[in-house]
Amino acid sequence: MTSLTLNQLKILAAQVGLSLVSVASADALAEERAHLETWQEQGWAAEMKFMERPSELLTTPAQLLPSVKSVVVVAVSYERTPRPDLIPGHGRIARYAWGKDYHKVLRRRLELLLDVVQSHMGHPIEYRVFADSVPLLERALARRSGLGFIGKNTMAIIPKEGSFFFLGELLWNLDIELSSEPSSSPASCGSCSNCLAGCPTGAFVKERVLDAGRCISYLTIEKRSALSYQEREWIGEWLFGCDICQEVCPFNIVPLKKRLTAQVPELGRDSGVGPTVSLERVLCMRSDDEYRDHFQGTAVMRAKRSGLARNAAVVAANTHAEDLFPLLKEVAKGDPSPLVRQHSVWASAVMASRMGEGAVAEVQTLLDRAARDSDYAVREEVVTLRTQLRKFA
Numbered sequence: 547m548t549s550l551t552l553n554q555l556k557i558l559a560a561q562v563g564l565s566l567v568s569v570a571s572a573d574a575l576a577e578e579r580a581h582l583e584t585w586q587e588q589g590w591a592a593e594m595k596f597m598e599r600p601s602e603l604l605t606t607p608a609q610l611l612p613s614v615k616s617v618v619v620v621a622v623s624y625e626r627t628p629r630p631d632l633i634p635g636h637g638r639i640a641r642y643a644w645g646k647d648y649h650k651v652l653r654r655r656l657e658l659l660l661d662v663v664q665s666h667m668g669h670p671i672e673y674r675v676f677a678d679s680v681p682l683l684e685r686a687l688a689r690r691s692g693l694g695f696i697g698k699n700t701m702a703i704i705p706k707e708g709s710f711f712f713l714g715e716l717l718w719n720l721d722i723e724l725s726s727e728p729s730s731s732p733a734s735c736g737s738c739s740n741c742l743a744g745c746p747t748g749a750f751v752k753e754r755v756l757d758a759g760r761c762i763s764y765l766t767i768e769k770r771s772a773l774s775y776q777e778r779e780w781i782g783e784w785l786f787g788c789d790i791c792q793e794v795c796p797f798n799i800v801p802l803k804k805r806l807t808a809q810v811p812e813l814g815r816d817s818g819v820g821p822t823v824s825l826e827r828v829l830c831m832r833s834d835d836e837y838r839d840h841f842q843g844t845a846v847m848r849a850k851r852s853g854l855a856r857n858a859a860v861v862a863a864n865t866h867a868e869d870l871f872p873l874l875k876e877v878a879k880g881d882p883s884p885l886v887r888q889h890s891v892w893a894s895a896v897m898a899s900r901m902g903e904g905a906v907a908e909v910q911t912l913l914d915r916a917a918r919d920s921d922y923a924v925r926e927e928v929v930t931l932r933t934q935l936r937k938f939a
């Protein structure tokens with residue numbers, strides 16, 4: 547057999563649990579390349595070095611597989627249940643990370659799809675599988691394939707599904723006969739602007755353009771360095787990721803109301819960390835091994851121990867988790883990561899200022915010790931905090 551139709555492909559995909567499938571041409575993404583270049587030049591990639599790769603690479607499938615003839619795009623939905631109330635002493639996890647690590651889940655499904663297509667065709671296919679981990683504008687390909695449109699919140703949206711899904715792609719040297727040319731989904735945001743108004747940090751520069759440096763998802767997952775005071779306030783109760791600009795989207799209202807489960811069980815809350823994580827649990831982890839033992843196989847690994855513990859200290863202060871005051875003081879003294887010590891000193895001081903004189907006195911002692919910390923950033927944090935604490939002493 548030499549060719550495959552889109553309908554045949556969809557039938558084969560359904561056999562491996564992939565129901566949202568489409569195909570895009572492998573031509574370079576010229577228009578999106580211009581948007582990407584502006585985004586890079588304006589510094590909206592913040593500290594994400596991997597997004598500074600050459601725009602040609604990010605927009606040209608043939609750079610990734612020279613023999614590519616078409617790109618299969620799949621969407622796999624994760625859990626769409628309303629977020630539960632926050633348990634005191636816990637931090638919030640964005641839905642996409644509730645279950646098992648989606649990179650592996652999507653990769654496996656796409657490889658299964660390749661197997662069934664190869665058996666059907668009766669010959670091997672040259673291919674590459676991608677799911678997030680790559681230099682390729684996946685949303686642009688989803689739009690080109692006709693799977694969905696790009697919302698003002700920059701998310702790929704499938705009108706009847708919403709946007710709570712992952713994208714994955716198969717680049718291969720197979721031509722797919724399209725029964726009718728896929729066209730961009732005719733749906734659009736219309737006059738809605740809920741996400742632009744609803745983003746708590748004002749991260750959208752304009753429609754469909756995000757300044758990642760202001761996005762809670764970036765700050766809690768990708769940012770490796772210290773959070774500024776403004777950023778600490780912004781992250782609120784989010785320990786990992788953020789769902790706000792999707793939760794306010796009308797396209798997600800029905801899926802959330804119907805409490806739709808994940809399309810594949812591995813992505814559901816029972817297979818991974820779920821919607822909230824104990825801050826105490828995170829703050830007590832003192833080694834990368836311990837972190838790995840707990841979070842291995844989930845997307846939360848991406849933040850690394852020092853990043854998640856930094857976030858946990860900030861969320862503890864933001865959510866008035868005063869029960870954690872003694873633990874935070876211990877972390878401020880003994881955590882191996884200067885980043886974690888720095889944010890724990892700050893969180894202890896913020897809590898103490900609310901708790902009264904006794905706690906302020908304890909924090910003064912902590913600050914005396916932290917003023918001699920081996921790390922410069924910790925010592926600098928103390929200088930700033932001292933001026934602030936004087937107000938409460």
Ligand code: B12
Nearest residue numbers: 581585640678684686701702712713754756763764787788
């Ligand atoms: C870097 C990155 C991030 C960064 C930056 C996000 C961003 N908006 O750029 C950060 C860390 C902030 C992030 C956050 C999230 N991410 Co992310 N992220 C990526 C990654 C690796 C690259 C995105 C990228 O290329 N950004 C650069 C900008 C320029 O590209 P873009 O926004 O996609 O480009 C669009 C604009 O140019 C726009 N556009 C189109 N027409 C026009 C017209 C005009 C006039 C203009 C101005 C623009 C414009 O369309 C382009 C695409 O078509 C992709 C995976 C991948 N390889 O694509 C995942 C990906 C986009 N992320 C994903 C997810 C799930 C998330 C989060 C929801 C996670 C969370 N809950 O915390 C949030 C959502 C935040 C948001 N509103 O975007 C999914 C999105 C799936 C979907 N349904 O769209 C992806 C596709 C991963 C995957 N394989 O599933 N992410």
Ligand code: SF4
Nearest residue numbers: 745761762788790791
């Ligand atoms: S993920 Fe959160 S912080 Fe980022 S753009 Fe959306 S609402 Fe704003």
Ligand code: SF4
Nearest residue numbers: 697698735738741795
């Ligand atoms: S919230 Fe409104 S403007 Fe934003 S992506 Fe959804 S439909 Fe578009």
